[in-house]
Amino acid sequence: MSKVIAIDGPSGAGKSSVSRIVGGRLGYLHVDSGALYRIMTWQALARGVDTDSPDAVAAFAPQVEIECRPEAGAIRFYVGGELPGDRIRTPEINAHASHVASVKAVRDRITSLLQGLVRFGDLVVEGRDITTAVFPDSPARFYLTASAEARARRRRKEEVEKGIADQSEDAVKASLLARDAIDSTRKYAPLRKADGVYEIDSSDMTLDEVVEAVLAKVHEAFG
């Protein structure tokens, strides 16, 4: 049976960096579940689907073909034979992704796709509902958080370094908080800290410290 490390938390808490490093250290495949919600959003916008209409999004959801391939320590998601890359990381996708992720048909489709990834081996999966809905029985479940200021600072730095956008820190913070609000109050599988999940507040921690804290708990959980 494949082992799964599940990591949830709000935007910009450092889930991706931590998951990637932990996966690399343990030989587990990294799975960025947010990329799947972003892909659905990207495709919906590209086809002119009204992302504010849950019915329109639900009708569109089954049409997006996503191919999953284990490559370079991660599960990579291909659409039409191509990797989406930073096309799914724009401010426009940020603004619409929470709406698309609120639609039950989208969540059901992505949840079963994620659960099926265990066929590829051990996984470290990050997202918003991994510890509560996708892999709630994993013995290694984490809630990674940080202050809104720390999260906005990190996310802005990432966007500038990648040449995706150059918004003010306040604008990045407002966008993060708007998404958090929708993600944690939606009807289906909202972001929440589940019972029995190990919480790490990374506001004043280095990336190395967070990685070590996760690894220590994983060793405890899996022996």
Ligand code: DC
């Ligand atoms: O982690 P991210 O910013 O790439 O996520 C993009 C959007 O998808 C965000 O609105 C949260 C949502 N999401 C979700 O609802 N459930 C997940 N497991 C992962 C992401």
